Amino acid sequence: MTRAEPLLQIENLQVSFFLPGVEVPAVRGLDLVVGAGETVGLVGESGCGKSVTALSVLGLVGDPGRVKAGSIRLGGRELVGLAPRELRAVRGRQVGMVFQEPMTSLNPVFTVGYQLAEALTTHFDLSRQEVRDRCVGLLREVGIPAPEDRLGAYPAQLSGGLRQRVMIAMAVACRPRLLLADEPTTALDVTIQAQIMGLLARLRRELGMAVLLITHDLGLVAQNVGRVVVMYAGHAVEEAATADLFAEPLHPYTRGLLGSIPGAPGTRPGDRLRAIPGNVPHPTRVPSGCPFRDRCDLAVDACADTLPELEPKRPGHRARCLRVDRRV
Amino acid sequence: MSGAYRDAGPWRILWRRLQRNPQAMAGLAIVVGLAVVAVLHPWLAPYDPAGVNVRQILQPPGADHWLGTDELGRDVFSRLVYGAPISLLVGFVAVGISVAIGTVLGCTAGYYGGWWDSLVMRLVDLLQAIPTFFLILAAIAFLKPSIWLIMVIIGLTGWMGVCRMVRAEVLSLRDREFVMAARVQGAGDMRILLRHLLPNAIVPVLVSATLGIAGAILVESSLSFLGLGVQPPQPSWGNMLAQARDNLAGGWWNTVFPGAAIFVTVLGYNLLGEGLRDALDPKISDR
Numbered sequence: 001m002t003r004a005e006p007l008l009q010i011e012n013l014q015v016s017f018f019l020p021g022v023e024v025p026a027v028r029g030l031d032l033v034v035g036a037g038e039t040v041g042l043v044g045e046s047g048c049g050k051s052v053t054a055l056s057v058l059g060l061v062g063d064p065g066r067v068k069a070g071s072i073r074l075g076g077r078e079l080v081g082l083a084p085r086e087l088r089a090v091r092g093r094q095v096g097m098v099f100q101e102p103m104t105s106l107n108p109v110f111t112v113g114y115q116l117a118e119a120l121t122t123h124f125d126l127s128r129q130e131v132r133d134r135c136v137g138l139l140r141e142v143g144i145p146a147p148e149d150r151l152g153a154y155p156a157q158l159s160g161g162l163r164q165r166v167m168i169a170m171a172v173a174c175r176p177r178l179l180l181a182d183e184p185t186t187a188l189d190v191t192i193q194a195q196i197m198g199l200l201a202r203l204r205r206e207l208g209m210a211v212l213l214i215t216h217d218l219g220l221v222a223q224n225v226g227r228v229v230v231m232y233a234g235h236a237v238e239e240a241a242t243a244d245l246f247a248e249p250l251h252p253y254t255r256g257l258l259g260s261i262p263g264a265p266g267t268r269p270g271d272r273l274r275a276i277p278g279n280v281p282h283p284t285r286v287p288s289g290c291p292f293r294d295r296c297d298l299a300v301d302a303c304a305d306t307l308p309e310l311e312p313k314r315p316g317h318r319a320r321c322l323r324v325d326r327r328v
Numbered sequence: 329m330s331g332a333y334r335d336a337g338p339w340r341i342l343w344r345r346l347q348r349n350p351q352a353m354a355g356l357a358i359v360v361g362l363a364v365v366a367v368l369h370p371w372l373a374p375y376d377p378a379g380v381n382v383r384q385i386l387q388p389p390g391a392d393h394w395l396g397t398d399e400l401g402r403d404v405f406s407r408l409v410y411g412a413p414i415s416l417l418v419g420f421v422a423v424g425i426s427v428a429i430g431t432v433l434g435c436t437a438g439y440y441g442g443w444w445d446s447l448v449m450r451l452v453d454l455l456q457a458i459p460t461f462f463l464i465l466a467a468i469a470f471l472k473p474s475i476w477l478i479m480v481i482i483g484l485t486g487w488m489g490v491c492r493m494v495r496a497e498v499l500s501l502r503d504r505e506f507v508m509a510a511r512v513q514g515a516g517d518m519r520i521l522l523r524h525l526l527p528n529a530i531v532p533v534l535v536s537a538t539l540g541i542a543g544a545i546l547v548e549s550s551l552s553f554l555g556l557g558v559q560p561p562q563p564s565w566g567n568m569l570a571q572a573r574d575n576l577a578g579g580w581w582n583t584v585f586p587g588a589a590i591f592v593t594v595l596g597y598n599l600l601g602e603g604l605r606d607a608l609d610p611k612i613s614d615r
Contacts, residue, residue: 060511084516092513099505099512107506109338109527118523122514154337170513 005076007210008034008057008178013070015052015061024283026052026065028234031310034178039204039211041221041242043257044231045280050214053231054180056080058095059087075177093123096171100183102163106155112139112166113151119173138169143199161192165199172203179204182214197224218257222246230254233281233291236310240317250319252296290321298323342531345607352603358596366413375403377410378561386579396581398571404581407563408589414564415593418479418548419541425483427537430490435521435529437491438498449495452488460485461547468556475558478551482544490536497529531608538601542594549590565590 015027027049034040042050055061057072059079072079074094079087091097099105107115116135120126126134132151139147142165155163164184171179181200185193201224204211213225221228221242228245230238230253238251249255256276263269278295281287287294293303302322310320346352365372375393381401389396395404437448464481471477501507502525510524551557552566560567565586572582 058512060508088514088516090514091511097509097512099509101505104505105509107510107524107528111337118510118515119513122519167509170509173513 006033007036007038007075008032008212009071009073010053010057011071011073013053013056013072014068015049015056015065016068017065019064022284025068025234025286026283027056028286029070030231030234030236032229032236034210034212036177037204037208037210038227039201039213039225041225041228042212042214042231043216043218043221043228045216047280047283048231049234050231051182054097054182054212054214057178057180058091058097059084060091089123092119092171092176093174094176095178095180096174096176097180097182098164098167098171098184100186102160102167102187105167106163108155110154111151112153112155112158116151116166116170116173119170123174134173138173139166141172141203142166142169143195144169160188161195164188164192164196168196168199168203172207172209175207176209178210178212180212180214183216184213185220186215186217193220200224218261230257233286234283235291235307235320237292237321238317238319239310240314244314244317248314248317250313250317250324251292251321252298252323253292254319256295296323338531342604342607346603349603349606351599352607355596355599355601355603358592359600362412362416362593362596365409366416369409369413373403373406373409375406377402377407377563379403379406386575386582388579389581395585396579398568398579398582399575404568404585407568408565408585411563411565411568411586411589414475414558414562415545415548415590418475418482419545419597421479422482422486422544422548423537423540425480426485426487426540427490427533428487429483430487431494431526431533433487434491434494435498435526438495439502439517439521439525445495448491452491455485456488458485461550464547464551465554465556468551473551473556473559475562478548478557482547486540486544490533490540493532493536494529497532498525501525501528531604535601535604535608538597538604542597542601545590545593545597 010030010032013027013030013032014025017024017026030049030053032040032042032053042053044050052061052065056067057074057079059082061067067080070080074090079090082090106112113132113135116138117131120131120134135151136147139150144150144162144165150158158166168184179200184200185196188196197220200211203209213221215221225242228240228242229236230245230251232253238245238249238254245254246258249258253276256274259274260276262273276295281291281294287304289304289306290296290299290308293299296303300323308320308322310318313319313324346356379402381397384393384397384401386399387393387397387401393403393405395408397403398407433448437445463485464478467481468477507520507524510520515524548557548564549566549569552564553570555567555570557566558564560571568586569583572579572586575582
């Protein structure tokens, strides 16, 4: 699993929101690697820091948030602390992003064609005809029927699935090397969900693009990504190839997540679903040591002392837990 | 088939709603009619508006002089026609100035926030606390009255409403997801302001500008009536009224027609403005 130079390398990323009088840490030292052309899933509950991580890559953590420490390298180039102008050249051109809400992510007063053209002309100097041709090509690429007609459509005239396809077309317009997909299907019907994931997989293959899929949906991860990073309270708590993670989840949090899905391994129909006791801690009240310890069945006194390292527990399978090999 | 989506653009929807409102269409007709008169005024006026004719003093409306003559024998209709471009010019330039100032300050205040926002908004509060008309009177008393001075002063004292409105629009749009989507594609502040925020905020500005033109025309007429606006012999509806004051008994046509011109113009712009406002109201259903 060694690569000369991973496409995206995030090291010890710390992002905090500085509210009056309090610092609210959202990401607390995240390490994450995405190889060229790879699909990685970043999984966690709301508020665990996964979206903030994506925005940090683009340098778009808004006030009062700030990247406090750490490094984000894209193709070997440090992005943290880059000048605004240089960051703008990265956004859209090298890293594309798709959001959760296709309903509101398009500007209501402009046509689809206009917005798609803008995605292109921000980074490329093209003639009118070239822009039009490419826009038609992009809409065709994302599977929108009658692309020539759709260029003149306003967002309100398209369905959610079509709008998400347009968003994807905009995100890949400049052929980025990395696509950040933040809950790209959460707002869509299940059938449309499958189509959109299929589209992303096809584009990834055809364009040789890496995809960081950010989601809370383990089912989506199981079917669509090669490697998974599980986040909890701003930390990566487990990382493994998808198959390994589902076959043998090591961190108690991951086990809890998988155990709470109907039909999880080791359960029989008719069993009660297992829920993780307690709630996700508020970012200012994360316990010392292991952030999960006060909800964990396996916790011992040692868990309160230090934050465990994210270390290999099996080949290619890392977890941040002292008690991995203990079973209840 | 290529036009299948065209009739759902925001401007199309606006126009369709406007068409269903007879008052707004009447306002639009007045506004367009006035614009035509203003553009064609040298050809529409049958007499020289400054042509004094001592043998035709205070003629009542008739075949030779449709709207009569004033106490110097000048044709009232020709003078009214020549007053139209002046009134419209004052209205458009003054509102142009206030819309420009209000939009730039409102946009930047709403977008950047912070100390700049506070500064702009306090300036707005300050200017709104001063009675504009007396400020204009005072300013003109110090400087030589001219039509350009009037336009500039009306413009400089009338931008606060537009500024407030644009700021509020930008504030509500700033954190919308399509703005984030634009940013994610590499758009800078300028691009986001000009191409994403402003077009979404511009339609309410249009309403306020339309109503503002009516207001500016009224201010100009008032100033001219007081002798501080457009200076004779250049004809303006306001100074025609002022001159006619002395002959109220002898020539009703000298007051009624300029007054009616002001009234109809202001009415036209107000009807159109109100119509636009209603057409923009999201609570009114479309189809």
